[in-house]
Amino acid sequence: MKKLVIVGCGRLAGIVADAVVKGLLPDYDLVGVYSRTASKAAHIVHKMQQHGKPCIACATLEELLALKPDYLVESASPAAMRELALPALRNGTSVITLSIGALADETFYQEVAETAKANGTRIYIASGATGGFDVLRTASLMGNTTARFFNEKGPNGLKGTPVYDDSLQTEQRTVFSGSAAEAIRLFPTKVNVTVAASRASVGPENMQVSIQSTPGFVGDTQKVEIKNDQVHAVVDIYSATSDIAGWSVVSTLINIASPIVF
Numbered sequence: 322m323k324k325l326v327i328v329g330c331g332r333l334a335g336i337v338a339d340a341v342v343k344g345l346l347p348d349y350d351l352v353g354v355y356s357r358t359a360s361k362a363a364h365i366v367h368k369m370q371q372h373g374k375p376c377i378a379c380a381t382l383e384e385l386l387a388l389k390p391d392y393l394v395e396s397a398s399p400a401a402m403r404e405l406a407l408p409a410l411r412n413g414t415s416v417i418t419l420s421i422g423a424l425a426d427e428t429f430y431q432e433v434a435e436t437a438k439a440n441g442t443r444i445y446i447a448s449g450a451t452g453g454f455d456v457l458r459t460a461s462l463m464g465n466t467t468a469r470f471f472n473e474k475g476p477n478g479l480k481g482t483p484v485y486d487d488s489l490q491t492e493q494r495t496v497f498s499g500s501a502a503e504a505i506r507l508f509p510t511k512v513n514v515t516v517a518a519s520r521a522s523v524g525p526e527n528m529q530v531s532i533q534s535t536p537g538f539v540g541d542t543q544k545v546e547i548k549n550d551q552v553h554a555v556v557d558i559y560s561a562t563s564d565i566a567g568w569s570v571v572s573t574l575i576n577i578a579s580p581i582v583f
């Protein structure tokens with residue numbers, strides 16, 4: 322059995338824990354969880370215990386890593402990913418991350434890659450609310466490639482960000498246009514998808530991103546378009562909630578343990 326832990330016990334972590342309970346991840350034991358607010362970690366532990374699965378709530382990241390997990394699911398934030406990636410990799414723990422925005426920083430990205438290699442560990446970039454990383458990478462390898470990313474949200478999905486004002490409730494507007502690197506700086510927890518798609522293709526500085534706010538729109542559309550001399554591919558995903566991102570972690574974990582890999 323592989324030892325699994327989770328950092329960041331919110332909505333998406335709950336989907337992973339439920340998958341363990343439902344028997345969708347038979348190759349893993351969820352041995353520990355850690356979250357900024359202790360009660361969130363305790364909630365997952367309680368659920369696991371109700372199903373006869375031992376799991377502990379750790380008070381610190383160090384305590385969690387001392388469990389010597391094989392895999393750590395990061396479902397917290399890009400800031401958390403920045404803090405935990407190197408210690409986890411040095412601990413012999415591979416990381417499945419949803420907060421790919423942390424990997425927009427080139428220096429950090431290289432350091433993570435070198436540390437993973439030196440320790441026989443890996444970072445797995447979950448497809449999250451987008452996907453098609455196989456075709457994005459393949460088309461990029463062919464050369465002369467451009468890529469762009471379009472995200473549509475409702476105004477409520479932008480509340481608390483620097484671009485939000487009440488006029489967005491009645492007016493459709495492009496609220497951001499720039500690179501994926503700039504996008505994740507402005508919306509640190511909302512556009513991990515753009516950095517993920519960029520890392521599979523042209524990189525965060527070269528992925529052109531636009532974000533449109535549409536009154537009354539519920540959920541997110543994430544559309545990646547890649548072009549080279551021969552290929553034109555569009556990955557266009559609408560999702561009513563972000564649950565697809567939690568399920569993409571379940572899918573990644575199944576892949577890691579599977580004799581047949583997608």
Ligand SMILES: NC(=O)C1=CN([C@@H]2O[C@H](COP(=O)(O)OP(=O)(O)OC[C@H]3O[C@@H](n4cnc5c(N)ncnc54)[C@H](OP(=O)(O)O)[C@@H]3O)[C@@H](O)[C@H]2O)C=CC1
Nearest residue numbers: 329331332333356357358396397401419420449450513566
């Ligand atoms: N790649 C993708 O497509 C997507 C990626 N995401 C990423 O996944 C993350 C999780 O999403 P979601 O589950 O919906 O978010 P939630 O806010 O529901 O859960 C995140 C949890 O992580 C905890 N947390 C935050 N920072 C830290 C930290 N430094 N150390 C430990 N715990 C921490 C939060 O604590 P507290 O309760 O104290 O706030 C919260 O309980 C997002 O922040 C985003 O970065 C999300 C959607 C799609």
Ligand SMILES: O=C([O-])CC(=O)C(=O)O
Nearest residue numbers: 450510511512513514563
């Ligand atoms: O809107 C979504 O579900 C995608 C998201 O949060 C992200 O990329 O960080």
